[in-house]
Amino acid sequence: MNFLGKNYKFPKRQMDELLYKFPEVPLSPELNENIEILKSAYRDCSDVVFREFMIGSQINAVLLYIDGLSNTEEIDQHVLIPLKRMKNLNQDKLIEMFKHEITVSDSKEVYSISDVFKQVSIGNPIILIEKQTNGISLGLPKWEKRGIEEPVAESVVRGPREGFVETLRVNTSLLRRKIRHPALKMKQMEIGRLTETQVIVAYIEGVAQNNLIQEVTNRIKRIDIDGILESGYIEEMIQDKPFSPFPQMLTTERPDVAASCLLEGRVVILIDGTPFTLIAPCTFATMLQAPEDYYNSFYISTLIRWLRYVFFFVALLAPSAYVAILTYHQEMIPTSLLLTIAESREQIPFPALIEAFIMEITFEALREAGVRLPKQVGAAVSIVGALVIGQAATSAGLVSSPMVMVVAITGVASFLMPRYATGVSIRLLRFPIMILSGILGLLGVMLGITAIVAHLCTLRSFGVPYLNSTATFKIQNFKDVLIRAPWWALDKRPEFYSSEASTLRRQSPDQKPGPSKGGEES
Template sequence: MNFSDRRYKFSSHQMNGLLYKVPEISLSQNLNENIEILKSAYNDCSDVVFREFIIGSQTNAVLLYIDGLSNTEEIDQHVLTPLIRMKCLSQEALIEIMKKEITVSDVKEIYTISDVFKQISTGNPIILIEKHSNGISLGLPMWEKRGIEEPSAESVVRGPREGFVETLRVNTSLLRRKIRHPSLKMKQMVIGRLTETQVIVAYMEGIAENTLIQEVTNRLKRIDMDGILESGYIEEMIQDSPYSPFPQILTTERPDVAASSLLEGRVVILVDGTPITLIAPCTFAGMLQAPEDYYNSFYISTFIRWLRYVFFFIALLGPSAYVAVLTYHQEMIPTTLLLTIAKDREQIPFPALIEAFIMEITFEALREAGVRLPKQVGAAVSIVGALVIGQAATAAGLVSSPMVMVVAITGVASFLMPRYATGISIRLLRFPIMILSGMLGLLGVMLGITAIVAHLCSLRSFGVPYLNSTATFKIQNFKDVLIRAPWWVMNTRPEFYSTEEGTLRRQTPGQKPGPSKGGEEG
């Protein structure tokens, strides 16, 4: 019998050395019995505090909280002090009188032992009273949290500088600051048998498809794991094709990106304990769009987007095309350039494919080393390492100078990808295409491209085709794909996200911006 089979064989009130099963029983009117159950559950937990006191000099009670998760100053000032100083009380109306005496905004009653565990684990102290089968939960959580900072992985020259943090309620408040309409709905769920991680499903009522909301909720409910420590756990569990190298869920640390996705009719998933937020569904075109595209003028954004598309193909096919042409199609190279390359490769003992593999793997290793090292030395080590190793490999006759240049351009091209997950996909697919090009030349490159396109055509993200933006030849779908059209042209929502093509702006379709007849802005 393995551990997963044994852990649910425990009795409700005892430990057996492996895992304590939370008892689904009601609170008892006997205070000592409740304390005994809770102390047995929190055995060897030095941070759990049981503060016994007397309410109004006549009723025994206990205050239970976890040190470090609850605000002890507020507990002393607004809970213990007024309760201990209370006058003679009626036992029948004790709970209601206590609610009035406690100067805490969030006060609610609880009735089971499992409710006690859930409340104190979120930082809410619990009061249990003699001769009462219900307790009181106090909304006094307080723990250390990181301040709001600019996301390091999604920095922009122009745009908001705030990013999500690890605290769930801070993240929801950041969204509320962006979208202040009551149509923004946030459903709360708890996932993880042991971690009981809080998850928020956010969407715009009346804009997002009801079927999409229901599908996201159903997939989250089907997750059955011991713990959720990061949103990556959820992403892998709910995506349509988990074996695909392409990301099918958009991730972001930026509240403005999440807010814009909500306005388009997509669903945002916020996970407690991580700043990485999930957005579903997504398309391939969305993976090549950056937040700053919408903050600059449309012609600058269009130019940068086209530059991004060009370097996307260079990052994917650069080394493969070089290997194919150099190995099988030398007639495509100008004579002068071919003689220069032949002179550089005269002392190289490896074929072009092996040479490309050596440089690409070395470059990927240096990139990962730069990520894992401390920030103060990571960038310097990766850059200096690439220069030193490239120069040493060329001087030693292991690789040629043109190959070093091709790999360097390919590496720079991969840095232009606005989404880290997209860059990872390109880096993975670069190697099988290199193998095909080394075996079949340009025919192998074309076979690789055909296989990738066929795979992209078969992908779905919560029912939305991955190439939906480009597969359906409608003008309104291309306003934000190949170009970034002006805002007065992009006046409808994407039809494959929202319930209807609702107007994004109050301006009528086709109307250009400018002052109205009254002299005010239109």
């Protein structure tokens, strides 16, 4: 095919080089030729508008935009009406006169057919003029977008109530409101052959490590896929070990969480079309930290964090420990309790392992059903369903009352996990540990724990060991792991995230907590 030929048309048969990458065809000085190429590309596209008009009743021009993506009212008021009224036109200086006449601040020149496609697809109208080899892109996009609301999956009692939305520029503005320093950098890329989804890599220059920024950027650039519709696409493609059940990137809908991670030296990835942003790297400790830990008093946050750690092990090991002890280690149970359990299991036809599997699978099915159903009935179905099915199963002699209690406590413990991905990991790992406990008893539980710890020791997130914060045995790293130290004690950034700027203190060394001397004297 001759891309530069005057009679060029897009072939009806979609060829790979045209389907995945627009040809770099320069704009022709012949307006009709440009219109013919564009109409051939946009055939059977009823929402694409070609508005032909005359500039000052002398020069032919065409306005190209997609109905629903561009602001038609602004186009009529600030583009078409002023251009039709132009006088004393000079063909050689037409573009300069054009820019001076229209009242659109965001406008730039385009020189090829591919540039026209890209600008039109993001809502910017294009004006092509007779005998001009360049067109004008007007920054007049307009489409429906969701308002800023509180994130449903990360609600807190105390803290900001705003969350990211599906519009990329709204999300970047939310970050800019939190971090107003020009050191906050945002690199933009386009991923996806067909969707050309805009992706922004945000970081604070001088705080984030240069090799981390380069690694994140390189991994994103290597993505070769038709389309990106959600951040999960990118997360799965750039994480270190995709077959690991543990999340290796932090996801959040909260601008305050993203801003705090940027201040620590991490990199935030924002994707157009989704409110969920990705944060890299992450460690095991960050998966058990909630945004509210940093808004309450440090002793309250520490107590809640200890409770979270305890119930993390409860959610992971409670059914397995019950099955192992009841099957192989009955001597560990007090006699009175053992008699009560034996009485409740007298009519149960299944061993403890099968009984635990029945209840766990039923509970997981109810939880998933509650998520998929409408909000008005989802919570009611999951709670009432669990009560009714548990009571009916106990009355029918399928499961025992102690097993129902163990599964219920396990389910409540899994709800304490602040990150949804962490809770899913626990739910997945619970079943293989239950199988080991049913076969080998407590030895199987210990083997399962050993395998998980060994896997975590080998796991990395963008070069940072997953257990880095707990394996280095430095007091500085433990100030925000097992406890949440007071803010005046958190005087340095995590050394495994940030660069040499980690020595920068968050407050002046001579600044003391509490009231000033003037306040004390008064």
